[in-house]
Amino acid sequence: MTLIDIQSLGVTLGETLFTDLTLTIAKGDRIGLVAANGRGKSTLLGCIAGSIDPTQGEITRGRGLRIGHVGQHPMPGDFDLTLRDRVLHALPPDRAGEEAWRADVVLDDLQVPEELHHRRLSELSGGWQRTAMLAAAWVAEPDLLLLDEPTNHLDLHRIGLLQGWLAALPRSVPIVVTSHDRAFLDAVTNRTLFLRASDSRSFALPYTRARAALEESDAADARRFANDLNKANQLRRQAAKLKNIGINSGSDLLITKTKQLGARADRIEAAARPAHAERTAGEIRLAGSGSHARALVALEEVEVTTPDGRPLYRTGRMWIAPGDRVVLLGGNGTGKTQLVRLIHAATSEDIAGIRCASSIGLGYSDQHLSQLSPADTPMTAITARFDVGDSRARAMLAGAGVDIRLQDTKIAALSGGQRARLAMLILRLQQPNFYLLDEPTNHLDIDGQEALEEELARQDAACLLVSHDRQFLRAVGTRFWQITGRRLVEVDDPKRFLAGELAP
Known part of the structure; x- marks a missing residue:
């Protein structure tokens, strides 16, 4: 049964985000919505929810359809509410009193500890804030659930719980989810929509298999386009030969035939559709400055x-040598970020139990990108710190995915993905030999994640990183440290932790 029917939908906001999109959402659909940062995923969800008006096209919703929409960020007024009250506020006022038990049920289903129920959202981590938003969207049991980056700020344990919770929802409730977590998309979806400015593609497959099908389809389009152009060129060459013959012989028939061949070539070229070329969000290239130190960082029973x-x-005795890519594993609240902050501080001041090599060149990025000043623009962030000149700075920003129109905009106005790419560019220009990265993929789209994976794997620079993206940490990590109880231990393989066999 179709709940949403989308016909010829398009949105233009300064530039065209997508056009001529046709999609149906039926009971049982679990749709992964995939596109690069800033390409219209959140806008499309807003159109489906009814909070954004499309530029063109129509959306037909089933009569009385109730939609639960989880955006990327809490609303400003939410932060003064307790977690439980945020969920209760999602119920209609005439039901909130008698059906307050619904909030307790959904919070229990999402395994929210009772001691957090009466804490204000402003006091909670980003992961618990997102869990509160999810609970609020579901408490009234909507007919359709729209989830915009639901895994952001969740640790691996909570991502696993979210996957299980979504799997346990009634199959009649369709879900549309945007995410840059490829493993999550594979686990929770059965359809994938690749959103494009034109010619969006949908496959009845989860992400990884759908992407392989998309690449095959795009390759077929490229071959077809090349063949069409080749046919048109052949016809024009034939027309040119006939034209010369016709002029020399004075044959009107050959002149007419020449015009017919030219017209056929024009029609083929006009009908030929070039293969899709993604408007790249820019490359991410890091460059390590190298180091000959035996250990860049050494830890000696540091208390976190x-x-x-x-x-x-306590950390025990640990070290990070040049070339080591260490992934720090642990649940939310176990102290991963605290260790990252201690090591960050130790590069510029004395911290008991932490020794940093004199040759260390640090590149640091935290999960909130707080190293970027919101009052700066991308241009001032580059030119004030690096002697590159205005023209080169603009070229580098464009290459990193910061459009020319945004380069003189305050960083506070940029999207999370744009800020993340700016942060990666600044890291590149610093040329560190040791990277401290706390959730570097939080706001990067899938293309950006894959580019960062490739660059980190290619460089000799060492890194200590925190990530809840399973595919990313598998691709990048060469060593794995896990917070287990009151100790930091090294594990040979993260498989048991990722499978939930080891306590976070």
Whole structure:
């Protein structure tokens, strides 16, 4: 049964995000929505939810259809609410009193600890804020669920729980989900829509298999386009020969035939459709400056604590040598970011138990991209720190995926993906030999993640990174440290942790 029927939909906001999109959403559909950053995924979800008006086309919704929409960020007024009250506010006012039990049920289903129910959202981590938004979207049991980057800020354990929760929802409830987590898309979807400015493609397959089908389809389009152009060129060559013969012989028949061949060539060229060329979001290229130190960072029984001083774990004796790509594993709240911050501080000041080589050149990026000043523009962020000149700075920004129109815009106005690419460009220009990366893929699209994977694997520079993207950490990591209880231990393989066999 079709719940949503989308016909010839298009949205133009300064530039065309997508046109002529046709899609149906029926019961049982679990649709993964894939596109590069800034290409219209959130806009399409807003159109389906009814909060954004399309530029063209129509959306027909089933009578009385109730839609649950989880955006990427809480609304400003949400932060003063407790987690439970945020969920209750999603119920109609006439039901919130008598059906308050629904909030408790959905929070229990999502395994939210009871001690968090009455904490304000402003006091909670991004992961718990997203969980509250998800619970609020589901508490009234909508007929359709729209999820915009639901895994952002969730640790691996919570991502696994989210996958299980989505699998347990009634199959009659369709889901449309955007995500840059490829393993998550493979686990929760049965259809994939690749959103494009034109000629969007849909496949009745989860992400990895759908992408292979898309690449095959695009390759076939490229071959067809080349063949069509070749036919048109052959006809024009024949027409040119006949024209010369016709002029020399004075044959009107040959002149007419020449015009017919030219007209056929024009029709073939006009009908030929070039293969899709993705408007790349720019390459991410990192460059290490190299180091001959035996150990860039050494840890000697460092005590890691919460910001208010409560002990979390001790590191034991650990080290990171040139070329090591160490992935730090652990659940939310276990202290991964705290260790990253300690090592960051130790590169410029004395921290007990942490030794950094004198040759260390640090490249640092945290999960909130706080190393970027919101008041700067991308241009000032580059030209104030690096002696590259205005013209080269603009070229580098464009190559990194920051459009020329955005280069003099305040960083605060950029999307998360655009800020992430700017942060990666700054890292590149610093030429570090040691990267400290806390959730570097949080806002990167799939193309950006794959480019970063390739660059990190190619460089000799060492890194310590935190990531909840399973495919990314498998591709990048050469060593794995896991926070287990009160200790930091090295594990040979992350498989058991990723499968949920080891406690986070």
